[in-house]
Amino acid sequence: MPNPPHHANTHTRRTVLKSTTVAAASTALLPDAASGAASPAAANPGDVVRVTLSVNGRSRVVDVEPRVTLLDALRERLGLTGTKKGCDRGECGACTVLVDGERIKSCLTLAVMRRGSEITTVEGLADGDRLHPVQAAFIRHDAFQCGGCTSGQIMSAVACVREGHTGSEAEIREWMSGNLCRCACYQNIVAAVADAAREVRR
Amino acid sequence: MDFLRPTTLAEALAAKAERPDLVPIAGGTDVMVELNFDHRRPPGLLDLTGIAELARWSADGDVLRVGAAVPYARIVQDLGDRLPGLAMASRTVGSPQIRNRGTVGGNLGSASPAGDTHPVLIAGDAVVEVASARGARSIPADEFYLGVKRSALEPDELITAVRLAAATGPQQFAKVGTRNAMVIAVCSFAVSLHPERLRVGAAVGSAAPTPRRASAAEEFLSAELTSAGLWESREPLPDSVQRRFGELVAEAASPIDDVRGSAAYRRHALAVLARRSLGWAWREHSGGGNERCA
Numbered sequence: 001m002p003n004p005p006h007h008a009n010t011h012t013r014r015t016v017l018k019s020t021t022v023a024a025a026s027t028a029l030l031p032d033a034a035s036g037a038a039s040p041a042a043a044n045p046g047d048v049v050r051v052t053l054s055v056n057g058r059s060r061v062v063d064v065e066p067r068v069t070l071l072d073a074l075r076e077r078l079g080l081t082g083t084k085k086g087c088d089r090g091e092c093g094a095c096t097v098l099v100d101g102e103r104i105k106s107c108l109t110l111a112v113m114r115r116g117s118e119i120t121t122v123e124g125l126a127d128g129d130r131l132h133p134v135q136a137a138f139i140r141h142d143a144f145q146c147g148g149c150t151s152g153q154i155m156s157a158v159a160c161v162r163e164g165h166t167g168s169e170a171e172i173r174e175w176m177s178g179n180l181c182r183c184a185c186y187q188n189i190v191a192a193v194a195d196a197a198r199e200v201r202r
Numbered sequence: 203m204d205f206l207r208p209t210t211l212a213e214a215l216a217a218k219a220e221r222p223d224l225v226p227i228a229g230g231t232d233v234m235v236e237l238n239f240d241h242r243r244p245p246g247l248l249d250l251t252g253i254a255e256l257a258r259w260s261a262d263g264d265v266l267r268v269g270a271a272v273p274y275a276r277i278v279q280d281l282g283d284r285l286p287g288l289a290m291a292s293r294t295v296g297s298p299q300i301r302n303r304g305t306v307g308g309n310l311g312s313a314s315p316a317g318d319t320h321p322v323l324i325a326g327d328a329v330v331e332v333a334s335a336r337g338a339r340s341i342p343a344d345e346f347y348l349g350v351k352r353s354a355l356e357p358d359e360l361i362t363a364v365r366l367a368a369a370t371g372p373q374q375f376a377k378v379g380t381r382n383a384m385v386i387a388v389c390s391f392a393v394s395l396h397p398e399r400l401r402v403g404a405a406v407g408s409a410a411p412t413p414r415r416a417s418a419a420e421e422f423l424s425a426e427l428t429s430a431g432l433w434e435s436r437e438p439l440p441d442s443v444q445r446r447f448g449e450l451v452a453e454a455a456s457p458i459d460d461v462r463g464s465a466a467y468r469r470h471a472l473a474v475l476a477r478r479s480l481g482w483a484w485r486e487h488s489g490g491g492n493e494r495c496a
Contacts (some may be wrong), residue, residue, distance in 0.1 A: 066205035066247065067237060089235045090300060091384055101401065102275075102302045108234040109303070112205050113227075113249055156299065163298075177383030178297020 047145075051112050055080065056124025066112050071095045074121060082122040082151045086180075093179030094152040097121050105160035106132035122151035125158065137196035138189075145183035150152050153179045157193045166197035204246030210251055211333065214360060219335035222357035224248040228256070228271040229303035231296065232312045246292035248360075256307070264368045267331075268460055270307025270361045277306070285366065287322040287373030292320055294375070297383045307361045310346065313353040313412075314386075320347065320413030322375055325403035328366035334359040338341035344405075347412035362484060371395035372486035374479040378406070378463075378471050388463040391451065391475040393483055400428050404476065406446075409455035419476065436488045444477045446493050449478035 045185040048063045053070075055078060057156040063076045066073045071088075074080045074097070086094035125132035134157045137143070144150040156179045160166060164177035172193050173186070181189060206224065208214040218224055225244035227233045228251055256271035259280065266285055268277065274292035278301070280291040295301055295309075295318050305321055309317040310330060319320040323330075323343040330341045331354055339456075343364075346354050353359065373394045379385030390407035402423045404416040426443050428432050457468035 045387075046352045065203070067203050069234065069238065090296070091230055093297065096299055103299050104303050105231075105299045107238065108230045108300075109207070110230070110234070110249075112207075113230070113251060135411075141467060159298070165298075174382070177299055177381075178299045 001110040006064055016181050019155060022167075049112060050116075051115055053111065053114060053119060054117065055076075055119045056121060062111060066110060068111050069107050070097070070109045070111045070114050070119070071106035074106060074119075080121050080123050084148055086148065087153070088129050091180070092149065092152070094155060096152040096179065098155060098159060101159075101162070103156050103178075122154055126156070132158065133199045134161065134192070136198040137192040137199065141188045141192035141195060142185075143188040144181075144185055149179060149181045149183075153181065153189055154172040157189075160193060161197045161200055166194060169194065203244065205249065206246060207249040207252050208255075208392070209252045211255055211360075211362065214248060214253060214359050215358075216334045217248060218360055219358045221246060221373060226250055226360055227313060229273060229305045229308050231300050231304040232308055232314075233299055233321075233322065239370040242283035250307075264328060265365055266368055267363050267365050268306060269310070269363050270310070271305050272307075274301040274304050274306070282296070285326075286369055287326055287375050287394055288366070289317060290373070290375040291318045291322045291377075291390075291392065294377055294382070300384075306364055307435060309472050310353065310364070311355070312359050313347055313351050315347075315410060315412055316387045316390075316408035317405070317413065318375075318377065318387060318390065319395070321390055321405040321407040322373070322394075323364060323492055324391040324415050325394040326369075326373070327403060328364050330361060331365060332356075332359045333362045338362070340365070345414045367433075369394070371397045372483040374483045376475045376479045378475065386462065389455070389457065389468045389472050389475070391472060391479055392424045392481050393472055393476070395483055395487055397433050397487070400433055404451060406451060406455050406472055408462075409472055411456075414454055416451045416454035416476075419447050421448055423447050427476040438488065443482055444446040447480055448473035448477035 031202060040105055048065055050061060050063050053060050053062060060078055062073050064073055071085055074083050083097055083106060084094040088090035088109045090105045096103050097106045099114060099117045125135055134154050138154060158174055160175045166172050172190050176193060206217050213227045216280060225233060226248045250271055255270045259266060259272050261318060271453045274295050277292045278289050286423055290359045295304055306319050309319045328343040330343055332341060341354050348354055363425045375392045377387040377390035379387055387408040392405050394403035402420050403421050406416055407413045452469045452473040455469060455472055457465040459465050
């Protein structure tokens, strides 16, 4: 990810099509999930709820069925496709995002459960053209091949560094154990995390 | 699918009384897998993450009360000194991301025989607190599990907390898996020494339709330690005692052959885990282990 767009509001054909559909669907009055959600009338089967998510410092409104995961909301509704779907069952870590600073798997949480949370995706790490130290370290150490797991690895590494679990190679491996790399770039990933930790501490 | 997000326990219990078919969700690490793969289509979800009181732990004298929605990461961070067994088991759950969200309440709610915290709860004589609009009740951990993914929880009830005494002696937890992270246990074992009661707690996981107390092993070891005066003398455990303890733990299991391992392997591995875990726990009880003894 040499130059991730700061905010993914660049419309591809696909996102335009999707947002048109959603706009058409949302002409009906939508129950606001932020208020009165405890009332069973708030969402009937097939109902769409309006959810306000705070993503990378921006407030974003999505209209989703309650069963939509945070991962699908980010990718399919907000066009933030940096977060990847690998296994959809919490095993691979490709969908890792930060919620209120903590790393979680976005496939294992519903978008409606994340109202009021501050969500950070890989698109929100860089400061304009200036990469986050972890992103820069991944490039320096060639810590990826196909890139499928990379955004998850990077998000997990950002939290790992912040948590202070980078004292040794063994410690990094243990605390990065929730992220699988099918290309087996682990050697370089561990080196990148260690290097980023040094850089952040500096 | 309905989605309800109560902000108080009373609201949640009222909703569950009216709609017992609502599926509670907190960390989501089990429920979401079932939803994503369409293994389950609940008519509604009851999101418990807005209820502050479920996400707290507190100490009442020597008894710790851990709210059902306290994530594993917090247990590891906050309670490692007082509940070392539970913290050890929590630390083996999934991965850092899973431990930031997964909860003991969810482990109990799923009631999978392979749930990591179950053997610890049984060995530590934990009590599961459940509540409904009808009132609250306490269920001893070893009476909570009824079968594979079945528990004593009634349809209108929610798990609110687990209560267990702060450790008075060493505790250990061990499990077998293909790697350290992201595994479902092939088998697991927990042991707690309770010197003040001259008792040993021991339980197996992932080796029977439910997590299970190893009663014969507990009684054997408690009697051996007491009759030989080992609780006070803290002398090294005879090898024969450790081995017999391991055998009795293995006998408590009734494992099956499945994709993760054979029944024979599970029995063998449990005997080894039990013997080793007891060795670690006893070394701690002896205060400093081999260096001091030698």
